[in-house]
Amino acid sequence: MSKKILLKYVFIMFSLIILNTxxxxxxxxxxxxxxRDNQLIGYGLIAGLNGTGDDTTNIPYTVNTLKNMLAQLGIEFSSEKNIQLKNIAAVMVTAKYPSFIHKGQKIDVFVSSIGNAKSLKGGILLMTPLRSINNQIYAIAQGSITVNEQHYPQNLILSNSDNQYNSGKIIDGAIVEKEMSxxxxxxxxxxxxxxxxxxxxxxxxxxxxxxxxxxxxxxxxxxxxxxxxxxxxxxxxxxxxxxxxxxxxxPVQDAKVIINTKTGDIVMNREVKINSCAVAHGNISMIINDAKHHRRHFEPVIYESSNHLKEINNRSDYYNENEVKYINQAVNLNNIVHALNSLGIKPVELISILQAMHDVGCLRAKIEVI
Structure with a gap:
């Protein structure tokens, strides 16, 4: 078998005991x-980046923002010469304004690069007013940024987008200056x-x-x-x-499976049921069968490729040049996904298999792909 690719799955099971309610x-x-919460937004500047900021040759509005900010502080400089800076970045700043919050309390803010900065790591957001839909200022944001950095196992194959350094968060990064009625x-x-x-x-x-x-x-x-x-x-x-x-x-909830195509996450509720079916994908086969048709209960087992006769649960089946996963129908989707994972299925292939199982009526649940 080729080297296994570690998939990241999130399984949310509402109960380990089978209950109707x-x-x-x-x-x-x-x-x-x-x-309800209200949305706030602002445009700001991040400073202190280690050469990973905007390329100001191609992003002129970053320099213009810096000039305007310095002018408000009483500092002016000639704009005749093309200024090239790599330690600043233009960002959009967003926050949620909770109901019943009072002046002086703090809220979290999120920053996202709108230029071509490579990373916001180590940067500091300079004083940024946050406005509501009525264009009034309700909070002022400033502070050090924590980027969205995730740590993965060494054997996980990552894409360029798995670590997003061009967005981040400032905990308690804004102070409320005005209350909403x-x-x-x-x-x-x-x-x-x-x-x-x-x-x-x-x-x-x-x-x-x-x-x-x-x-x-x-x-x-x-x-x-x-x-x-x-x-x-x-x-x-x-x-x-x-x-x-x-x-x-x-009451009993609708069976539902949510699949995140970007991360490979799969979220399901406990109402998801599996019917008998067979899955063939490339050189991989998986059989889901009803346990009542067999003489004894069996657990999922991997059978390696070979040309000789296999006896499975007192039944004789021929499998040639395939890896076979034999699974009791009584198991849930969690077991199915783990079975496919153990056979080296990639995230994109897994999503296609689950959708096909749903289309033929084997996977009895609503599937939502995000």
Whole structure:
């Protein structure tokens, strides 16, 4: 077998015990209308780079930004000569402005190069105003940048984009200078919004709320609940606090598999089921069969290439010039992916195989590729 390629997988399993339902708190299922984050954006300059900044010959706006910044500090220099600097970079700065935050509190900011800088590692973002959609300044950002650097095993084959040095984060990198107005507590009606539309779940949440606060809740549609509350901040806070802590037995979820084509990550929920099928890809074969057709239970086993007869679970099958993976149908997609991984399947090939399994009805789940 050729050298194995290590794939990175993320498997999120909601439970190791097979159950039809599980309990979550309402706080994890809904958001309260009017208590959302707001987006902030700004244009800034990073200094202190070790020769990895913008090529200012081709990116003139970086130098213009520096000139304007120095002019505000009372420093002027002639622009007749072409200035070539490699220790600065022009960046866009973004942040989320949380609801109910106050002046003086800090928020995280993210920076992304908009020029041709090779790396922002070791750089410092100079004072940058952050604005909202109304063009008003709500925060000021400044600080040292931590780049998006990931550490991989030595035997993993990396592409040029696996480590992104042209973007980064500054923890607590912006100070809030202005507060946004919030109308919370001014009305008797509060709207609860379900994170994912579901008629059964939204009605169940409404019923649970009415059990604790009679006639206070109405389900308007598959995502919205109208809640009648006292017109008072303190009373609303107490009521919403109690409601958020109510536990809900969730109905069976739709089986779903999410595949990230860039990273090779695969995320699935526990509802994903596998039917009997056979997969042939190049010189690799995999068989998923129903255990009830065999005399005894078996675990996944790799059978190396050969020309002689193989006896598998008291059955005789011929496999010529193939590596065979034999898998019990009772296993989940996690086992299938590990089986394919052990046979040297590459990420792109794996995605194609899973999509083909879905198309023929072997993989019973919705597949979302991102």
């Amino acid at each position: 599980h309990a979550d708190k309402i706080r994890d299922l809904i958001t309260i209308q009017g208590t 919030v109308n919370f507590g001014n009305k008797k009606i509060v709207i609860l919004q379900l994170n994912n539309e579901d008629f059964a779940l939204v009605q169940k949440i409404s019923d649970k709320i009415n059990n604790q606060y009679p006639n206070s809740s109405i389900a308007l549609n598959s995502r919205t609940i109208q809640l009648y509350t006292p017109k008072n901040n303190t009373s609303q806070v107490r009521m919403l606090s109690n409601i958020q802590n109510i536990e809900i037995d969730l």
